[in-house]
Amino acid sequence: MNLFRSEEHIARWLAGRxxxxxxxxxxxxxxxxAWWSDRLAPGWxxxxxxxxxxxxxxxxxxxxxxxxx
Amino acid sequence: xxxxxxxxxxxxxxxxxxxxxxxxxxxxxxxxxxxxAEVEEGWRRLHDxxxxxxxxxxxxxxxxxxxxxxxxxxxxxxxxxxxxxxxxWDAFGICAALHVDGRIExxxxxxxxxxxxxxxxxxxxxxxxxxxxLVPAAQWWDDIVFT
Numbered sequence: 196m197n198l199f200r201s202e203e204h205i206a207r208w209l210a211g212r213x214x215x216x217x218x219x220x221x222x223x224x225x226x227x228x229a230w231w232s233d234r235l236a237p238g239w240x241x242x243x244x245x246x247x248x249x250x251x252x253x254x255x256x257x258x259x260x261x262x263x264x
Numbered sequence: 265x266x267x268x269x270x271x272x273x274x275x276x277x278x279x280x281x282x283x284x285x286x287x288x289x290x291x292x293x294x295x296x297x298x299x300x301a302e303v304e305e306g307w308r309r310l311h312d313x314x315x316x317x318x319x320x321x322x323x324x325x326x327x328x329x330x331x332x333x334x335x336x337x338x339x340x341x342x343x344x345x346x347x348x349x350x351x352x353w354d355a356f357g358i359c360a361a362l363h364v365d366g367r368i369e370x371x372x373x374x375x376x377x378x379x380x381x382x383x384x385x386x387x388x389x390x391x392x393x394x395x396x397x398l399v400p401a402a403q404w405w406d407d408i409v410f411t
Contacts, residue, residue, distance in 0.1 A: 227356030
């Protein structure tokens with residue numbers, strides 16, 4: 196899970212491997228805030244699978260690639 | 265998750281933030297007021313529940329997500345200290361978990377060019393960068409270190 200300068204850099208790095216998913220860094224920032232912001236809270240409780248799926252859905256990460264098991 | 269495991273998990277995370285590195289078994293035992301064996305057993309249960317990640321066959325923390333116990337290409341400087349994230353997502357996650365602005369220093373895996381992103385008020389200063397996730401979500405925990 197890495198940051199890249201451009202699509203061209205991603206394609207070169209993949210070197211023929213099947214690509215995963217590419218999203219803007221702004222979406223990543225939204226995802227990180229929703230996913231991790233409670234991590235150090237005194238009352239933290241483990242997220243359920245459905246809570247995490249709702250976070251992904253909430254920042255627009257839908258479709259088969261983003262479906263949790 | 266049982267209450268005593270939750271308490272151990274919270275102590276472990278607090279120490280990780282304070283120390284800028286993963287706590288040892290001894291450090292966690294002292295802070296939590298429990299024995300070494302209780303820390304090792306508790307960390308193993310937390311590992312099995314994906315609440316942290318241990319090194320293979322050792323009572324040693326590899327990840328307390330989003331924090332990494334080992335140096336990675338994803339460094340975060342914030343609040344006068346620095347930590348490593350396990351990946352770019354986790355690097356942003358460290359700022360989010362701490363609720364502070366920060367600077368993420370990483371590099372392009374293709375060309376090696378250093379990339380630095382300032383996070384201010386929960387927004388990146390360089391919005392042109394892209395994030396690539398190679399592994400589908402259904403497989404993230406099959407090999408979390410690779411993911």
